[in-house]
Amino acid sequence: AQTVTQSQPEMSVQEAETVTLSCTYDTSESDYYLFWYKQPPSRQMILVIRQEAYKQQNATENRFSVNFQKAAKSFSLKISDSQLGDAAMYFCAYRSEGAQKLVFGQGTRLTINP
Amino acid sequence: NAGVMQNPRHLVRRRGQEARLRCSPMKGHSHVYWYRQLPEEGLKFMVYLQKENIIDESGMPKERFSAEFPKEGPSILRIQQVVRGDSAAYFCASSPLALGTSGTASYEQYFGPGTRLTVT
Numbered sequence: 001a002q003t004v005t006q007s008q009p010e011m012s013v014q015e016a017e018t019v020t021l022s023c024t025y026d027t028s029e030s031d032y033y034l035f036w037y038k039q040p041p042s043r044q045m046i047l048v049i050r051q052e053a054y055k056q057q058n059a060t061e062n063r064f065s066v067n068f069q070k071a072a073k074s075f076s077l078k079i080s081d082s083q084l085g086d087a088a089m090y091f092c093a094y095r096s097e098g099a100q101k102l103v104f105g106q107g108t109r110l111t112i113n114p
Numbered sequence: 115n116a117g118v119m120q121n122p123r124h125l126v127r128r129r130g131q132e133a134r135l136r137c138s139p140m141k142g143h144s145h146v147y148w149y150r151q152l153p154e155e156g157l158k159f160m161v162y163l164q165k166e167n168i169i170d171e172s173g174m175p176k177e178r179f180s181a182e183f184p185k186e187g188p189s190i191l192r193i194q195q196v197v198r199g200d201s202a203a204y205f206c207a208s209s210p211l212a213l214g215t216s217g218t219a220s221y222e223q224y225f226g227p228g229t230r231l232t233v234t
Contacts, residue, residue, distance in 0.1 A: 004156075037225075043203060045157070045225035091156050100170060100209075101147065102223060104156035 002027045004094050006105035013082045014113050020067075021077045021108050023092030031097035034068065034075045039089040039107070048090070051075065053097075079110075087112045116141065118208050118226035119188075126232045133193040133200070135229045139208030146189040147223060148181060151203040163189060196233045203228045 003026045013019035025034070036048040051059045051068050058066050063083075067076045079086055092105040119138040127133050139146050144165055149157040162170040163183035174181070178196075183189040193200055207223035 043228050043230075045205060045207075045228075047222060047224075050222065100145065100162045101159040101173070102149075102157070102207075103159070104149075106156050107154075 002029075002032075002094050002096065002103050004092050004103050004105035006090075006092055006108050008108045009106070010109045010111070012111040012113055013079075015082055015084060017082055018078060018080045019082055019110065021079075021090050021092075021110065023075045023077070023105055025073050025075065025092070025094050025103075027073070027094065027096070029096055033095045033097070034066075035093040035095070035102070036064070036066070036075075036077045037091045037093060037104075038086075039091060040087070045091075049077065082112050084112050084114065086110060118143075118206055118224050120204075120206050120226035120229050122229060123227060124230050124232070126234060127196045128234055129197055130195050133196050133231055133233075135191040135193075135204050135206075135231070137189040137191070137206030137208075137226060139189070139206075140224055143208035143210050143224070145209045146183050147207040147209075148189075148191050149205045149207065151205060151228070153202070157205060160191075193231075196231075198233050201231055201233045203230050205229075 005024050032053045034051045038046045038048050049059050049061045049064050058068050063080045065078045089107045089109050091107045093102045095102050121136050146163045148160040151157045159173040161174050161181045178194045180192045205228045206226045209223045
């Protein structure tokens with residue numbers, strides 16, 4: 001079974017600085033998708049960014065980018081120019097090609113210091 | 115286009131009572147997923163349904179839990195004889211028909227706001 005590990009329970013960063021959240025996963029498959037979700041205090045799950053494993057280019061969405069290392073099974077999220085509104089729990093998630101369910105990591109709580 | 119709707123947002127039940135959680139998927143979405151989030155943990159998959167069919171219930175506890183997605187109306191997650199350990203946030207997600215094969219567009223799951231169940 002696939003597993004997703006987020007080794008940083010908590011992270012903090014100064015406003016306007018850059019922070020990187022780590023995620024590793026374990027799979028024997030070659031085709032899959034990886035996601036980062038944000039969960040603010042409202043608990044609404046918000047998709048931040050998605051990466052297809054067959055794509056070598058790292059995904060980017062405005063201030064959010066990923067460093068996808070397929071051989072190392074690593075999928076980190078970089079947040080540039082951190083804003084107070086970025087404070088939330090961040091979850092890394094995996095989905096197999098052809099499967100429907102998401103497998104989530106334990107989450108990283110991100111605090112933004114003004 | 116309204117997002118995924120869940121109700122109630124908060125539900126309090128005494129031990130032994132039944133809990134019914136409802137999920138209305140986004141318009142045009144025919145796939146529904148239920149996840150459970152225990153305090154300070156990530157979401158855990160419970161069940162995946164299409165209209166009138168349970169496709170994957172590998173994450174559902176063997177007893178007391180059931181789910182349905184009828185032809186008309188919302189998807190229902192039902193927990194019978196609730197116990198304190200059932201206290202959690204329950205999230206529903208929906209997606210359109212899957213298109214995913216390598217090289218084509220994948221789909222995304224859109225999440226509802228969750229139902230927080232408290233068992234006293």
